[in-house]
Amino acid sequence: MSETVDLSVDVAGVSLANPLMTASGTCGYADEYADFVDLTQLGAFVTKSVTLKPRAGNEYPRVVETRAGMVNSIGLANVGLEAFLAEKVPLLERLGVPVFVSIAGSGIADYVAVAGRLEGVDVVRGVEANISCPNVKEGGIQFGTDVRQVSRITQALKRVCRKNILIVKLSPNVTDVAAIARAAVDAGAEALSLVNTFTAMVVDTDTRAPVLASGRGGLSGPAIRPIAVYMVHRVYTEVARGAGVPIIGMGGIQFARDAIEFLLAGATALAVGTALFVDPGCLLEIRDGLAEYLRRGGHRSLREIIGSLQAAP
Amino acid sequence: MPGATQSHGRGNFRGRVLENRSICPDHYRLRLLVERFPPSCPGQFINIQCASVEGIVEPRQADRPAGRPPRLSQPELTSRQPLLRRPFSLAGRRDLAGGSTELEVMHRVVGAGTAWLAQLTAGAEVSVLGPLGSGFAISERRPMAAVLGGGMGICPMLYLVEALTAAGKEVVAFAGVRTGGALPLASAGAEPPSPAARPTMCTAEFAEKGVATVVATDDGSLGFRGLLHEAFAQWLAQRRPDGADLTVYACGPEPMMKAVGDLCLGRGIECQLALERYMACGMGTCQSCVCRTRAGGEPGWQFKLVCKDGPVFRAEELLWD
Numbered sequence: 349m350s351e352t353v354d355l356s357v358d359v360a361g362v363s364l365a366n367p368l369m370t371a372s373g374t375c376g377y378a379d380e381y382a383d384f385v386d387l388t389q390l391g392a393f394v395t396k397s398v399t400l401k402p403r404a405g406n407e408y409p410r411v412v413e414t415r416a417g418m419v420n421s422i423g424l425a426n427v428g429l430e431a432f433l434a435e436k437v438p439l440l441e442r443l444g445v446p447v448f449v450s451i452a453g454s455g456i457a458d459y460v461a462v463a464g465r466l467e468g469v470d471v472v473r474g475v476e477a478n479i480s481c482p483n484v485k486e487g488g489i490q491f492g493t494d495v496r497q498v499s500r501i502t503q504a505l506k507r508v509c510r511k512n513i514l515i516v517k518l519s520p521n522v523t524d525v526a527a528i529a530r531a532a533v534d535a536g537a538e539a540l541s542l543v544n545t546f547t548a549m550v551v552d553t554d555t556r557a558p559v560l561a562s563g564r565g566g567l568s569g570p571a572i573r574p575i576a577v578y579m580v581h582r583v584y585t586e587v588a589r590g591a592g593v594p595i596i597g598m599g600g601i602q603f604a605r606d607a608i609e610f611l612l613a614g615a616t617a618l619a620v621g622t623a624l625f626v627d628p629g630c631l632l633e634i635r636d637g638l639a640e641y642l643r644r645g646g647h648r649s650l651r652e653i654i655g656s657l658q659a660a661p
Numbered sequence: 662m663p664g665a666t667q668s669h670g671r672g673n674f675r676g677r678v679l680e681n682r683s684i685c686p687d688h689y690r691l692r693l694l695v696e697r698f699p700p701s702c703p704g705q706f707i708n709i710q711c712a713s714v715e716g717i718v719e720p721r722q723a724d725r726p727a728g729r730p731p732r733l734s735q736p737e738l739t740s741r742q743p744l745l746r747r748p749f750s751l752a753g754r755r756d757l758a759g760g761s762t763e764l765e766v767m768h769r770v771v772g773a774g775t776a777w778l779a780q781l782t783a784g785a786e787v788s789v790l791g792p793l794g795s796g797f798a799i800s801e802r803r804p805m806a807a808v809l810g811g812g813m814g815i816c817p818m819l820y821l822v823e824a825l826t827a828a829g830k831e832v833v834a835f836a837g838v839r840t841g842g843a844l845p846l847a848s849a850g851a852e853p854p855s856p857a858a859r860p861t862m863c864t865a866e867f868a869e870k871g872v873a874t875v876v877a878t879d880d881g882s883l884g885f886r887g888l889l890h891e892a893f894a895q896w897l898a899q900r901r902p903d904g905a906d907l908t909v910y911a912c913g914p915e916p917m918m919k920a921v922g923d924l925c926l927g928r929g930i931e932c933q934l935a936l937e938r939y940m941a942c943g944m945g946t947c948q949s950c951v952c953r954t955r956a957g958g959e960p961g962w963q964f965k966l967v968c969k970d971g972p973v974f975r976a977e978e979l980l981w982d
Contacts, residue, residue, distance in 0.1 A: 374942075374946060374947065375946055376945065376946040380944060380945055380946045381944065381946065383670070383671040383672055383944075384671070384672060384673050384790070384944065396946075404963065404964050405948060405951070405964060408938065408949075408950075408951050408952070409939055409949070410948065410949040410951065411939060411940070411941045411947060411949035412939070413743060413744060413745050413941075416744060417744065418744065418745060418941055420941070420947070420949065422947070422948045422949065425948045425951075425964070569744055570744065622744070622941075624942070624946070625745060625746075625941045625942035625944075625946070625947055626710060626744060626745060626746060627673060627710070627788070627790075628673075628944075629673055
């Protein structure tokens, strides 16, 4: 081990020891992975989406594996805000890392109510507005695919988020992701998460019906990484860099090299999702791989490479 | 492990293949040597990554000399192995001197993951998450146990039978398969399986543990012709055991388990069922392996996770779709 490399990053005023965080929905609420990875070593912890009332979620089957990916349709199954505050927050307090709570709802009032309550929770440092879930009938993606709706919900949340930073999680299921990003930033988003899953379908050729009970779901995993990297880069160059808004990049990160692609493309922080299902320990392997990459490149700080993508040869 | 969070006695382990033996067409018995594996119980499972341990290590592209073109070998191109792990119920466990443990699972080739597993030979290494889920609860009071395994559902019963006999229970096994060739039979000297749903010392895996088996085959090629729960129903009717004496443990196709559950509930027999579900993580986070269970209040049911709340449930808990 030679000299140490500074992996710390700043996400809208929240200082992270390293850029690695969990992607919402793939890591539970707090300590579910405690047996498999030392969560205290993360840059930040992002919870599964919390809604005002508990949700049972969609019917089974909810996931199907694809080549280099998986399609899920969980349907925002979660314990609801009250149980989250009573049962999960005490566990989060013991992690000792900044916590961002993913929030969802079926209307703007729901999001605002959840975000408002989270203002009173010290361990929470930010809310990530999930306006891009493809798996619920109302709310979710309907907000995330329309610039006026993105603007409206972001403004409403901005009014209640004072202590907590406001992160908006973008859907990739749009024609122009930069236009959506601009709407969010103009309305007050302090950080952008991208991307959520791609709406997708897998067909059972024997029954000639969709495999998932809800018909369709969201594709995640290594299969989506090249599209996610492209979207991060576009949003970085067209919106985020100029506005000084950090991007939390995600979509198929499994190895350190995947993470480096996102950093070069303009992400400040990184979330790992589907790969956690295979091995939660990959978070720390990626972190160590980042440090090794930076050392080999002669860098002192990870921040030196953010957005440093070169022109194609 | 972090001191800040509670341990559930699970972890990610490296398993070394001791043996991967074909036991009948497409079926394999895999024995793994694992160091410091936590305590486990029958009904629990492990999640095996069906990909080479080398293949999941980060390719060291950073090693390439400056100025050389990049290799176009992304991890997903260098690996033709499935992304997600595959769950296997424990079919046995033996703790060895020095803190190592021998774990046994059985697998059947059904796709890319199990085809990869089938080609493993002794000395190969695999990544193992476990032990996962909740296992069977061995009844304190009831002296008799019937274990029912349909197809691959036989596997957890082998581990369970060991625990039951060690606890001094009187055990009878039921093994259901499509055809007789799919069942390893005891060697010469064993009585042939009875077509009248009477237990005999015929099925090698159970006979080794001193437990007689009722065999049911769909095609009648061996033992009882028909479904496993029909053989069980016939045995129950002939034997008329007192419901208070007997615990039934079953794992297999859902129609079989529902039928067994219904039979038991109607007679006051305690019944525990091990469910199977498609799952992404096995650790209780992906929320994909749901089953519907009874619950108080509205709407009268709730989803539970087979990987975490199960895979073993009491028959009276389950609401079948």
